[in-house]
Amino acid sequence: MSETPTRLLDAVDSVIASHGPSGVTLRRVGTEAGLSHTAAAHYFNDKPGLFTAYLTRAYDQVGVHIEHAGENADARAAMLDAAAVYAQFALDSPSPFSVMQRLELCNVDAPELWAARERCYFGVAAILVRNQEDGWAPDRDIRDLIATTWSFVHGFVELWVSGPLAAPYDGEDFVETLRRVFDDLLNSLAYTGSGARPNAKRSLSPGGLETSQSESA
Amino acid sequence: MSETPTRLLDAVDSVIASHGPSGVTLRRVGTEAGLSHTAAAHYFNDKPGLFTAYLTRAYDQVGVHIEHAGENADARAAMLDAAAVYAQFALDSPSPFSVMQRLELCNVDAPELWAARERCYFGVAAILVRNQEDGWAPDRDIRDLIATTWSFVHGFVELWVSGPLAAPYDGEDFVETLRRVFDDLLNSLAYTGSGARPNAKRSLSPGGLETSQSESA
DNA sequence: GGACGAAACTTTACTATGTAAAGCACTTTC
DNA sequence: GAAAGTGCTTTACATAGTAAAGTTTCGTCC
Numbered sequence: 001m002s003e004t005p006t007r008l009l010d011a012v013d014s015v016i017a018s019h020g021p022s023g024v025t026l027r028r029v030g031t032e033a034g035l036s037h038t039a040a041a042h043y044f045n046d047k048p049g050l051f052t053a054y055l056t057r058a059y060d061q062v063g064v065h066i067e068h069a070g071e072n073a074d075a076r077a078a079m080l081d082a083a084a085v086y087a088q089f090a091l092d093s094p095s096p097f098s099v100m101q102r103l104e105l106c107n108v109d110a111p112e113l114w115a116a117r118e119r120c121y122f123g124v125a126a127i128l129v130r131n132q133e134d135g136w137a138p139d140r141d142i143r144d145l146i147a148t149t150w151s152f153v154h155g156f157v158e159l160w161v162s163g164p165l166a167a168p169y170d171g172e173d174f175v176e177t178l179r180r181v182f183d184d185l186l187n188s189l190a191y192t193g194s195g196a197r198p199n200a201k202r203s204l205s206p207g208g209l210e211t212s213q214s215e216s217a
Numbered sequence: 218m219s220e221t222p223t224r225l226l227d228a229v230d231s232v233i234a235s236h237g238p239s240g241v242t243l244r245r246v247g248t249e250a251g252l253s254h255t256a257a258a259h260y261f262n263d264k265p266g267l268f269t270a271y272l273t274r275a276y277d278q279v280g281v282h283i284e285h286a287g288e289n290a291d292a293r294a295a296m297l298d299a300a301a302v303y304a305q306f307a308l309d310s311p312s313p314f315s316v317m318q319r320l321e322l323c324n325v326d327a328p329e330l331w332a333a334r335e336r337c338y339f340g341v342a343a344i345l346v347r348n349q350e351d352g353w354a355p356d357r358d359i360r361d362l363i364a365t366t367w368s369f370v371h372g373f374v375e376l377w378v379s380g381p382l383a384a385p386y387d388g389e390d391f392v393e394t395l396r397r398v399f400d401d402l403l404n405s406l407a408y409t410g411s412g413a414r415p416n417a418k419r420s421l422s423p424g425g426l427e428t429s430q431s432e433s434a
Numbered sequence: 435g436g437a438c439g440a441a442a443c444t445t446t447a448c449t450a451t452g453t454a455a456a457g458c459a460c461t462t463t464c
Numbered sequence: 465g466a467a468a469g470t471g472c473t474t475t476a477c478a479t480a481g482t483a484a485a486g487t488t489t490c491g492t493c494c
Contacts, residue, residue, distance in 0.1 A: 004442080004443085020321065021321075022321055025479085025480065025481090026480080026481065026482085027479085027480070027481090035443075035444090036443070036444050036445080037444090037480095037481095038443080038444070038445085038481095038482080038483095039442090039443065039444085041481080041482065041483095042442075042443065042444090043442090043443095046481075046482070047480095047481070047482090101318070103379070104237065104238075104239055121381070140401075143385045143386065144398050144401065146385070147373060147376075147382055147385075147386075147398055148369065148398060148401075148402055150372065150376065150381075150382075151368070151369050151370075151371075151372030151373035151376055151382070152365065152368050152369045152372060153368075153372070154368075154372035154375070154376060155367065155368030155369060155370070155371035155372025155373070155375070156364060156368035156372070158371070158372070158375075159364075159367065159368055159371060162320070164338070164367075165364055165367075165368070168360045168363070168364075169360065169364075181361050181364055181365060184357075184361065184365075185365055185405075185406075187408075188402075188405040188406050188408050189402075189405050191404075191405055191408040221471080221472085242450085242451065242452090243451080243452065243453085244450085244451070244452090252472075252473090253472070253473050253474080254451090254452095254473090255452095255453080255454095255472085255473070255474085256471090256472065256473085258452080258453065258454095259471075259472065259473090260471095260472095263452075263453070264451095264452065264453090
């Protein structure tokens with residue numbers, strides 16, 4: 001079960017834990033896995049390839065959890081659960097999470113990674129669509145709803161984990177706080193301010209994810 | 218006016234523009250500035266020092282713009298302006314913006330950088346407080362308001378710039394879209410769902426910013 | 435049962451990078 | 465006019481990614 005590539009990815013995990021994502025070295029990973037300094041390159045081509053495999057594995061795990069959240073019969077609860085999944089992941093798995101903020105380390109265009117990320121994206125989008133079908137914020141452009149909720153959750157988690165938000169909420173539980181504030185936000189969004197758009201209830205663009213090119217490392 | 222350190226920071230800018238933040242090399246920066254490969258280290262101590270100076274300069278500029286936005290007599294408009302400042306900055310200055318997402322490249326604890334960032338933070342917080350004093354969302358915990366708006370704007374800009382959001386809003390103007398969606402959000406937040414908290418109108422924690430340690434590079 | 439060949443690594447070697455240390459020229463100061 | 469500082473460069477070295485070739489192991493086919 002634990003063949004070499006898996007062991008290498010696990011080694012990446014522990015190297016990130018001890019040295020941060022920038023401290024990841026093919027040589028360190030090799031040593032950590034009890035192999036030579038070129039073993040990782042042998043299996044994953046090069047350093048970006050190694051990170052790509054590592055991150056794909058992480059997104060696959062998150063995807064599973066999000067889809068599980070989506071199975072909640074209560075659409076609103078599913079929404080909160082999905083946000084909590086992301087937050088909990090950031091908390092429990094800081095190493096994979098840190099690589100999510102460092103896409104330049106990976107081959108962003110790799111199809112496996114792409115697929116794993118779209119899986120998460122569509123999981124979330126589906127939950128939102130279902131909420132709207134259930135009568136939540138019916139007049140709002142679904143794109144705006146996705147943009148608002150996704151931006152909020154993404155920003156909240158990032159700002160909490162990186163410090164600025166955790167300080168004012170000193171001592172309070174991260175995931176609980178996110179659930180509460182997010183729930184408030186969802187309530188508010190149910191009210192249509194001046195937000196009803198002429199082109200409301202537009203369907204999702206087929207594109208799904210689309211990411212900027214990775215820089216030529 | 219354009220003494221050597223300034224020229225080096227400008228060199229960083231053009232190196233990031235052509236090679237991305239990870240493509241920044243003391244040697245490249247030196248060459249780009251017409252100096253030796255150790256010139257940057259001579260002035261800024263080391264690579265993190267160079268990035269720190271570069272980022273501090275960027276935050277100072279943003280801070281000026283935010284404070285300017287804060288001078289808008291209309292509190293609500295000031296809020297939208299501040300968000301637009303951030304978005305416009307991400308658009309106009311992708312190189313400094315990219316380093317903002319890469320704090321590990323810098324000495325996060327450097328007091329100049331800290332000060333420049335707090336200046337931005339307090340500029341934004343002040344605008345929000347003023348909005349609430351003006352009667353907007355009066356029952357809501359100010360911390361929640363800051364968390365919600367800041368997380369949203371931060372997430373929106375990041376997701377747009379890095380791709381996922383720009384796709385569904387294909388062709389639409391970035392800053393305009395942010396203003397519109399953010400305005401909708403502010404309207405919604407004026408409605409108190411179940412969001413009124415027992416400890417509402419709590420004052421800001423004195424801490425302001427607080428950031429996780431930089432990894433030992 | 436022995437030759438062939440592929441899979442799973444390792445060894446070697448080369449180039450790029452960060453950084454410490456010393457050097458060197460030019461200017462200021464006394 | 466010597467001493468001390470300023471503003472850089474030169475030199476040197478350890479660490480990194482990666483290409484290429486070598487080695488070992490193991491299954492397979494005749």
